[in-house]
Amino acid sequence: MASCISTLLFLFIVAVGISPVASQSSDPAEPLCYDWGESNEGVVSIMEGEAGWLSCPLFSHPSVYNYTSTQKAGHNLFWYRLPEGHDLEQPIKYSSRLSKDGERLWLQPATAADTGLYICMLRNKTSCSKIAMRLKVWQRDEVVGRFDCQLLGAITSSHEVIPQQEGKILECPHLQDVAKMADSKPTVSWYHVTVDGLKCKEWLQWTTDWQQEGDILHVYVMSNLYQGFFVCTIQYLRKGIALNFTRSINVTAVYPSALPKEPRILRPTKDYVFIVKQDTEVRLVCRGLFPYLNSPWDIWWTVDGKTVDKLTDHRFSKINRMVSYDYGDRTEESELVIQDFRYEDLKKEYSCSVKNERGFETRRAQLEEEVSLPTVELGCGLSVTLVLMLLLFVIYHVFWLELLLLYRSWFGTDERHTDDKQYDVYISYARNSEDEQFVLSTLRRILENELGYSVCIFDRDSLPGGTITDETLSFVARSRRLLVVVSPGYASQGSQALLELKAGIDGMALGGHLRVILVQYKPLQRRGWVRELRRARVALALVRWKGEKSKALTSRFWKRLRVELPMRRVSSEEEKGNSKELALMRMSSQNSTNSQTGLITNTIKDPQKVFIKAI
Incomplete structure (x- = not known):
């Protein structure tokens, strides 16, 4: 019988995986007692005032200890209690409230004072085993x-x-x-x-x-x-x-039982490729979906047909974890970790597999080596590209007018070949000596002599005896650009300049065959602008004349003005012919211009009457 008990104790050690501590009593007649410590089954909880029980953990494995068999073998079950704050075990005094029924200790009902450590001991004359368990009695205020x-x-x-x-x-x-x-x-x-x-x-x-x-x-x-x-x-x-x-x-x-219960591999997909790099740690992730079944399931990696635990190469390991749980369906992940990835590892076959009692699926992982880019060359290339972009930005910010003029000279279209206009520019200005001097000696001279544009000036090119309003509208309609010289004396209400400005804006808005250019000869406050000028200023660019700084043909004023003027392609022979023709036209019209001086002077004196009559 003693050998039987020893065999049972050995089986119990194997089953629960704990090591007993043999304690020898001071009395030589007392048997050797195996102390299994405190049970790992958790704390037993009972509500205060309710009934409950404690079941001796020694009988949790019936194949090791069975209450009926132990009773027949002469073993008796004893209960002890170690109250909180005490060091000595106290035997349980059975009563109507505390009673023993088989391997259970009943508390009917439990009180708050019952909280503590309980010990059940199974012993006979030659052997002894004991194990402890903890009781928690929940009080009402808790x-x-x-x-x-x-x-x-x-x-x-x-x-x-x-x-x-x-x-x-x-x-x-x-x-x-x-x-x-x-x-x-x-x-x-x-x-x-x-x-x-x-x-x-x-x-x-x-x-x-x-x-x-x-x-x-x-x-x-x-x-x-x-x-x-x-x-x-x-x-x-x-x-x-x-x-x-x-x-x-x-x-x-x-999820309902009628749904499919076969496992599926979510990752890697059939076309997915793992990018790997030599001499680094590589992680291959396999993710599988397992529908709910009350049965075992598994997810694993194989390398050349062998599971990780059967590989002799210790560089290979795996990590399994649960990703999500959705109404019984669980998504599990198995990660294959390869330390110090080598070139020969690319030739191995890596397969991910999932299995449950309803099905099995496996999928081979595709590996591709990462193409390493030279770090120094890449950094230099990016630096050069960044410097070039910065340089181009500075060049464009500083020389955008020159670049635009260069582009127009290469790819622009000469408007003389696309319309039937007679003049390139019609100049509108205030009829006073200062503005007239700027127009005739500066604008007209450079536009005609230096840039080769055909310029129309009403006071010079109009014939005597005509109606001012009709001739003004005709000149504006036959011009490609209307150049408005803005100054403090420009476009007072009822002047001819206002008639020219209105004709240009109407031609630009209705037909689109005329563009208006604003040239600010002298600064003026906004309240000095007439309504037509204020409206035109919102939509049109303003080229500012800055005195001595703008006289040179290479100044920003003339570059900005050339951008707004029509693009001209003039050959050397055509340029000579145009110069001679312009000289003859100026000589022939000088006398007529002088004869009109008196009429123009009278017109300037009372411009409002002329404009009202024209309207």
């Missing part, structure tokens, strides 16, 4: 509400999984054990408690989807809303005292 989440989790005795849109029968755990202790048939009350964050809320309303039928709870149609704790409370009488015994079942909803 519980939030009628059903506390922490307490429900502690007294949960089972976990049930119910597929959606399917049903199941729930039985109150340990009902038959309680019935043995009761004086009469116990009654059972069921409650549904939902978990909202950290709070548990009792669902008082019963539905047609689940109903209590006698002592059992029948769930007809499972829904996601019904997840949580189903709590059953057993009420019974023992020796005239009303007692409650509470247990809870944690119910989880999973």
Whole structure:
């Protein structure tokens, strides 16, 4: 018999994986006692004022210890208690409240003073084994509400999984054990408690989807809303005292059983390529989806047909983890880690596999070596590119007018070949001596003699005897550009300059065959601008004359003005012919211009009358 007990002890050591401590009593007659320490099954929780029990952990493995067999072998079970704050074990004094039933110690009911460490000892004359377990009696002031989440989790005795849109029968755990202790048939009350964050809320309303039928709870149609704790409370009488015994079942909803349950590889896909680099750590990730089944499943990597644990090369290892859990369907990930990746590792075959009782799938991983770019050459190339871009930005910011003129000279179109206009530029200005001097001696001279444009000036090119309004409108209509010289004396109400400005704006807005250019000869305040000039200033560019700085043909003024003027392509022979023709025209028109001086002078004296008559 002693050898049998020794064999059983050895099997128990193997089963639970703990090492007992043999303690020898001071009395030589006392047997050697194996102390298994404290049980790793967790703390037993009981609500204050309710019934509960402690089950000796020595009998948690029936193949090692069986209560009936040990009793026949002459072993007796003793209970001891180590109260909180004490060092010495105290034997349990059995009473109507504390009683022993087989391998269980019943507390009917439990009190707050019962909290502490309990020790169950199995012994006979020659052998002894003991193990400790901890009891927690929850006091009323420690519980939030009628059903506390922490307490429900502690007294949960089972976990049930119910597929959606399917049903199941729930039985109150340990009902038959309680019935043995009761004086009469116990009654059972069921409650549904939902978990909202950290709070548990009792669902008082019963539905047609689940109903209590006698002592059992029948769930007809499972829904996601019904997840949580189903709590059953057993009420019974023992020796005239009303007692409650509470247990809870944690119910989880999973996807319906009719859905496909075969596992699938989510990653790598069929076309996915892992980019690897030599002499670095490479990680190959395999991700699989496992629909809910109450059966084992597995995900693994193979290298040349061998699993990682069978490889002799210690550079290979794996890391498995759960990625997500969705109503029973779990997404698992297996990561193959290759330290110090080598060239010959590219030639190996890497396969990811998933399996459960419904199916199997495997997929080969494709590897491709990363093409390394020279770091120094790449850095130099990026630096040169950045410098060139910065240089081009500076050049364009400084020389954008020159670049635009160069582009026009290469790719621009000569407008003389696309329209039937007679003049390139019609100049409108205030009829005073200062503005007239600027127009005739500067603008006209450079535009005609230096730049080769055909310029129309009303005071010079109009014939005597004509109507001023008609000839003005005719000259403007036959010109490609209207150059308006803006100064403080320009375009007073009713002047000829205002007539020219209106004609140019109307031609630009209606037909689009004329463009207006504003040249600011002298600064003027905005309130000095007439309405037509203010409107034109919003849409048109303004070229400013800056005195001595703008006289040179290479100044910014003339470059900006050339951008707005028509593009001219003039050959050397044509330029000579045009010069002679212009000289003859100026000589022939000089006399007529002088004869008109008196008429022009009278017109300037009363320009308002002339404009009103024209309107």
